[in-house]
Amino acid sequence: MKEKILRETFKLLLKKGFDGTSITDIQNAIGMSRTLVYHYFKNKDALLLAACKTYFFLRYASISQDACSITCLQHIEHTVSAIGRISMELSDDGKSSPPSIENYNILFYQCIRRYPEVRKYMLDYFRFFTQVIENAIERGEIKRGLPAETIGKYFLYIFDGAINYTVQVSDCEHLCGIIRRELLTFYSTIKA
Amino acid sequence: MKEKILRETFKLLLKKGFDGTSITDIQNAIGMSRTLVYHYFKNKDALLLAACKTYFFLRYASISQDACSITCLQHIEHTVSAIGRISMELSDDGKSSPPSIENYNILFYQCIRRYPEVRKYMLDYFRFFTQVIENAIERGEIKRGLPAETIGKYFLYIFDGAINYTVQVSDCEHLCGIIRRELLTFYSTIKA
Amino acid sequence: MKEKILRETFKLLLKKGFDGTSITDIQNAIGMSRTLVYHYFKNKDALLLAACKTYFFLRYASISQDACSITCLQHIEHTVSAIGRISMELSDDGKSSPPSIENYNILFYQCIRRYPEVRKYMLDYFRFFTQVIENAIERGEIKRGLPAETIGKYFLYIFDGAINYTVQVSDCEHLCGIIRRELLTFYSTIKA
Amino acid sequence: MKEKILRETFKLLLKKGFDGTSITDIQNAIGMSRTLVYHYFKNKDALLLAACKTYFFLRYASISQDACSITCLQHIEHTVSAIGRISMELSDDGKSSPPSIENYNILFYQCIRRYPEVRKYMLDYFRFFTQVIENAIERGEIKRGLPAETIGKYFLYIFDGAINYTVQVSDCEHLCGIIRRELLTFYSTIKA
């Protein structure tokens, strides 16, 4: 039940945003009493935070790995498949059409402004990614020249931009395709 | 009065977002009756759209110029100074501290999802910018290699990223500094 | 102008009722400033009363005549043509389709509850009509038996009923036809 | 609680009409939170319809009976006692003074214009009443001559007229007395 609430809440957050999502919306989505939500979560903000943590930390699941054991290319694939996995999980049919996944980053930016925990996690992730790129440079996968941090930022910015300027997504595969293509295009310009 | 309403509304939109901004907030900000807002605007959405058009189209003011008559470097400066100008205009003391300007793009993404007019304007602007870069390539300002459109996208993504990952801004000069530095860093990698 | 305001106000009263008609509705109907209404009328209630008096007293215009100089049958025709005349006057094309004339009596009942002047006028009219019937009995137009007052009431009730149970009227001629038929049917049962 | 809301709502509808009755009025009448009304009813119109159905259908309770098993005279008594019963139920002391029962028909006419369900129910009732009169004619209770439908209409019109032209009622018994007298007067003119 708790998982269902988190899932439906995050879907609604993607669709309607922080202030546009009401407890009543969530009640209708889970098809149970509004009071039940308060049984699991102290209040609305606790629920929203929990939902955001649940689904945003998925993206950074790679942090648990070792930065040395992964190439830059692998990391790109990892990132793309992460957003794909989240879309799947949130889609109604369990197959491919995600609900408002194009708002993923908008929600994310709001989270890092609201919740210090999410901000911290994001910074950790970014440090990890910089490490991956540094290793890639040393290993000769990526050209020397630009600082690892700059390259990391560009990857992040391109990932975000690809999503942010896609106004409406009906097919998850399609969005993942766009993201992958854009990331690989950039990768090819810095590959050794 | 109408201009004041638009100004205060946009400031509140930056601070609290679309669904977080209430007519009562606007009333308090303008220091006049809530009914007056409805005297000038049909309803809340009409006001929000008007406010967004007013301030987002400022960013694209360069469209009126000729794409041939401007170098890429000039356009970068133009872009940075545009965001600076908007910050000034929205700051309370008329000097430098902008109100939640770090949410500028979040608001913008929501606008291009909500309002087709804004989306169209953005696409026009992007076409214009691509033209600028194409000219820059032909004129030898920028290295041949990457397509103009790709370069344009990267500039856009970097501009957005610089703002989006800046969690809180107290000093407009500071934010403009960050943006300029990031854009120029990228510019130096593609300069002929 | 004043006449136009009264006309449009009464049309709106028929369509939307006392509490459903706003000054804004009237403004839109007359196509001029809302303030203009206050130039002619002290406040909303003064306007509504004036409009009701204007159009309800038309129905009783016969009072100015002499009760002796008119037969019962003539009075019936007079009554039917009065409602027809009002419909014409209120129709947009000046021809035949009246706006919500089926609500005429609902509005009238509300008026005699609200405004003592209208109530008084109604009673005067009813006395006049009773006189007409008394004369008709004496002249041998109508059978002796029922008291004149009772017959008068029945005419009134039938007139009202014919309108009240007609839910929607698109053609004034049609409504007048129904009223005339019902009144004449009753007349034939009391004719000498 | 739901019943109380319906009761107080209908009382207010009688007193102030459709557009004159606000949710705040209802809140004050039931002495509970305004939100509670929305807990039981989707919106204002749903509440108004429910209240009207509850109290108008009482009037037609006789439909469930068999038209053959009732004389015209019994039906008259039934009708009079129905309006008396409704008045009782709506009176504050449970005894005799009804709240604005003189507006009963005004409200009813508005209902048959607004709600098709109420209109349909009314037509069913009228058909039933016509049947009662037809039987009364065949049984010799009522004179042959006028069609049953016409007689039915006259009864209805007289019932309505007796209420509509009574401007203010303080005592229910009194109103019922007026209605009964008028109906019986007409009955005596058509009795065999």
Next chain:
DNA sequence: TATGAATGAGCTTTCATTCAT
């Protein structure tokens, strides 16, 4: 005769939340 600016009070409705069961 005509208008736009401005207002306080009220409207219907939704909000997040609590409590007894």
Next chain:
DNA sequence: CATGAATGAAAGCTCATTCAT
């Protein structure tokens, strides 16, 4: 684990009205 009843506060919006021009 789950619910229906109940609430105060606030949402967006419309109301009748006034005033300076």
